[in-house]
Amino acid sequence: MTSADTAFPVLRRDWRKRREIVTPEGVPLTVELAELSERAIALILDLLICVLAAFVILFAFLYVAITGKLGAVLFFTVLNMVMFFLRVLYFIHFELSGRGATPGKRVAGVRVIDRRGGPLTASAVIARNLTRELEIFLPIGLLFSASSGARGPWGSLLLLGWVICFLALMIFNRDRMRAGDLIAGTLVIAMPRQRLLGDLSETRARFAFADSQLSAYGKHELQILEDLLRRPGDAETRELLRDVCDRIVRKIGWTEPLAPTDTALFLRDFYTAQRAFLEREQLFGRPRADKFDAARKREG
Amino acid sequence: MSVEADIGREVADLTAGRPAVVLKSSEFRRAREPGWHELERLVDAAERRGVRMLSPDELNRLPQLYRSALSSLSVARAIALDRHLLIYLENLALRAYLAIYSPRTGVVQAGGQFLRAFPAAVRAARWHVLIAFTAFMVGIAAGFWLTVQDESWFSTLVPGGLGGGRGPASTRASLLDDEIFAPWPGWAVSLGIVANFLFSHNTLVGIFAFCLGLAAGVPTILLIAYQGLILGAFLALHYDRGLTVEFLGWIAIHGVTEISAILLCGAAGLVIAQKMLFPDRYSRVDSLGMHGRQAAEIAVGAVLMLFVAAILEGGFRQLDASTPGRFAVAAATAIGWLAYINLVRPAGETR
Numbered sequence: 001m002t003s004a005d006t007a008f009p010v011l012r013r014d015w016r017k018r019r020e021i022v023t024p025e026g027v028p029l030t031v032e033l034a035e036l037s038e039r040a041i042a043l044i045l046d047l048l049i050c051v052l053a054a055f056v057i058l059f060a061f062l063y064v065a066i067t068g069k070l071g072a073v074l075f076f077t078v079l080n081m082v083m084f085f086l087r088v089l090y091f092i093h094f095e096l097s098g099r100g101a102t103p104g105k106r107v108a109g110v111r112v113i114d115r116r117g118g119p120l121t122a123s124a125v126i127a128r129n130l131t132r133e134l135e136i137f138l139p140i141g142l143l144f145s146a147s148s149g150a151r152g153p154w155g156s157l158l159l160l161g162w163v164i165c166f167l168a169l170m171i172f173n174r175d176r177m178r179a180g181d182l183i184a185g186t187l188v189i190a191m192p193r194q195r196l197l198g199d200l201s202e203t204r205a206r207f208a209f210a211d212s213q214l215s216a217y218g219k220h221e222l223q224i225l226e227d228l229l230r231r232p233g234d235a236e237t238r239e240l241l242r243d244v245c246d247r248i249v250r251k252i253g254w255t256e257p258l259a260p261t262d263t264a265l266f267l268r269d270f271y272t273a274q275r276a277f278l279e280r281e282q283l284f285g286r287p288r289a290d291k292f293d294a295a296r297k298r299e300g
Numbered sequence: 301m302s303v304e305a306d307i308g309r310e311v312a313d314l315t316a317g318r319p320a321v322v323l324k325s326s327e328f329r330r331a332r333e334p335g336w337h338e339l340e341r342l343v344d345a346a347e348r349r350g351v352r353m354l355s356p357d358e359l360n361r362l363p364q365l366y367r368s369a370l371s372s373l374s375v376a377r378a379i380a381l382d383r384h385l386l387i388y389l390e391n392l393a394l395r396a397y398l399a400i401y402s403p404r405t406g407v408v409q410a411g412g413q414f415l416r417a418f419p420a421a422v423r424a425a426r427w428h429v430l431i432a433f434t435a436f437m438v439g440i441a442a443g444f445w446l447t448v449q450d451e452s453w454f455s456t457l458v459p460g461g462l463g464g465g466r467g468p469a470s471t472r473a474s475l476l477d478d479e480i481f482a483p484w485p486g487w488a489v490s491l492g493i494v495a496n497f498l499f500s501h502n503t504l505v506g507i508f509a510f511c512l513g514l515a516a517g518v519p520t521i522l523l524i525a526y527q528g529l530i531l532g533a534f535l536a537l538h539y540d541r542g543l544t545v546e547f548l549g550w551i552a553i554h555g556v557t558e559i560s561a562i563l564l565c566g567a568a569g570l571v572i573a574q575k576m577l578f579p580d581r582y583s584r585v586d587s588l589g590m591h592g593r594q595a596a597e598i599a600v601g602a603v604l605m606l607f608v609a610a611i612l613e614g615g616f617r618q619l620d621a622s623t624p625g626r627f628a629v630a631a632a633t634a635i636g637w638l639a640y641i642n643l644v645r646p647a648g649e650t651r
Contacts, residue, residue, distance in 0.1 A: 023370070023393075023397050023401075024401070025367065025370055027370045027373065027374060027393070029390060029393055029394050029397065030390055030394075031394065077492055078492075089407055092407055092410060093406070093407045096403045096404075096405045096406070096407070096410050097350070097404070097406075098346075098350050098351050098352070098399075098402045098403065098404045099347065099350070099402065100398065100402050100403075111398070113398065115589055116589075118401075119401045119402070119403060120401075120402060120403050121403065121593075122403060122405055122409075122410035122413045122414060123413065123414055123417050123593055123596070123597050124593055125403070125410070126410065126414055126596075126597075126600060127592070127593055127596030127597065127600065130596070130599075130600050130603070131596065134507055134511070138507065182585070182588060182589065182592065183572075183588065183589075183592035183593065183595065183596045184589075184592065184593055184596060185589035185590065185592065185593060191395070191398075192391065193391070193395075194387055194388045194391035194392070195388075196333070196336065196337070196340075196385075196388045197384055197388075199326050199329060199382065199385075200382070200384075201323050201325075201326050201382075203326075219381055222381055223381070223383040226382070226383055226384065227383070230384065272323070275323060275325070275381050275382070276322075276323050278381055279323065279324055279325055279379060279380070279381055280324075282379070282381070283324070283379060
């Protein structure tokens with residue numbers, strides 16, 4: 001394994017699962033699914049906020065409970081109901097507020113969208129949030145509810161199995177959908193923010209390449225080179241660049257002398273020339289996907 | 301720039317040993333970049349403060365810039381091999397799309413929309429409701445018939461927790477005093493009944509009936525029929541003691557709402573079962589995504605109905621201690637629900 005091979009997974013940015021949605025204008029867009037960990041963080045944050053709010057509201061009830069007019073069981077029952085309405089209103093309010101995300105989701109960088117690219121409707125948001133009650137909070141609430149004595153250990157086990165079933169559904173389906181997402185037709189996606197970096201192509205080139213030299217590689221290799229050139233310039237990168245430069249020099253049969261200090265410059269010029277060549281070929285209907293494709297095109 | 305000047309520059313370049321390179325994708329990028337940056341600024345602001353905080357001019361620009369970004373993306377996909385540019389444009393277009401097509405509704409407005417969508421969803425599922433209703437009626441008839449013949453069936457059909465001490469040993473007097481005309485237990489217990497509605501027997505039955513729709517619907521029908529059996533057994537118990545009318549009044553005051561809600565949950569489960577078993581020309585997941593929303597609307601509405609039923613049960617039932625009075629409330633709720641389901645249309649839809 002060479003250093004270029006080991007560098008490859010680092011260069012790849014597609015560790016997230018991807019799905020395609022089609023906008024109402026008919027343009028397909030790629031979305032990246034949110035990771036389960038991100039969704040868990042979002043949920044925990046949101047619940048913390050809800051619990052805090054519920055306790056503020058419940059100070060009045062607590063007062064009544066301490067003065068003895070309300071039993072402990074009844075207190076928790078009422079707490080449960082207040083939490084229920086608070087939670088539901090909180091989630092629905094924020095997911096419908098134009099950002100498609102609760103504060104927890106915004107911190108975790110995820111949001112809710114319609115699975116098929118249409119606008120997110122109120123009933124979809126209501127459906128996905130009330131199903132969450134059913135998936136997680138209802139069984140958990142039942143475990144601690146007033147009638148827990150009548151259920152026995154088998155009942156508790158059943159409830160635990162219930163939660164595990166819904167978790168398994170989420171873990172094992174392709175699109176990381178909860179039962180609520182499945183029913184409401186929604187997806188939870190990650191929202192990374194991409195900034196526009198500078199164009200790598202040069203307007204003036206010092207090294208000139210012949211078409212026969214440029215036909216050795218295809219689009220895949222070009223984009224790997226692009227990723228390499230965009231890496232931060234530390235010692236490891238410099239070594240990688242030298243390694244790649246040697247390989248390219250050998251592959252295209254570059255005979256002129258090349259000073260080690262010119263490595264980065266040579267690669268950028270090569271990148272520019274290669275991209276110009278491939279883009280031209282693509283425009284003429286001869287796209288080259290990778291070096292094997294390029295070799296076939298050269299022979300054929 | 302004049303031709304001479306152009307040539308002059310080229311000559312200068314050649315003397316510097318650096319020939320000019322022209323990339324179509326770079327030219328394209330240079331021409332469109334200001335528009336992208338403007339869109340990015342607007343989307344940033346919309347994500348941070350909400351679309352509503354944009355000025356009217358900016359709101360005007362947003363969809364124009366969005367469409368031009370979409371066209372940039374399409375062109376870039378066709379001509380550019382600059383992967384970073386493609387990733388950037390895709391990300392920008394997605395963020396702009398989400399800023400433009402996201403819902404901007406408040407909770408109250410969403411609630412209003414939902415209250416209009418729920419009756420329509422129920423009307424669309426009228427056959428499913430009818431099936432659930434039939435299963436329930438068959439259950440009642442069977443439960444009644446079995447228990448009237450032999451009261452030991454009562455203990456077989458009704459689970460212990462639900463019987464609440466009632467059974468073949470109950471006398472007419474005990475049923476009247478402890479059940480039908482029992483004194484109002486006080487506000488604490490009433491509040492408990494209302495607050496615990498989410499964990500009451502009937503809500504759980506409704507939710508199970510809905511979820512079991514995922515198991516092809518057969519368990520849903522069985523569960524609904526079983527609820528009918530239980531009610532039939534109770535009915536027979538009271539019939540044998542000459543309390544049929546009083547019992548019906550006692551159960552109907554909240555039962556009209558509660559049983560309708562359970563039947564609607566069952567109907568929602570059946571919608572899910574149908575769309576899963578017979579996905580038409582879609583995949584099962586797509587079919588579920590398209591119609592699951594309707595089923596969920598019905599189920600959510602049913603849960604709200606169960607909340608109303610809990611208020612009627614906890615608050616009104618024992619306060620209103622006359623059978624005609626109870627029937628009056630029951631009739632009012634029945635007419636109210638029927639009118640609501642049949643008359644309310646989604647906004648914009650006319651008959």
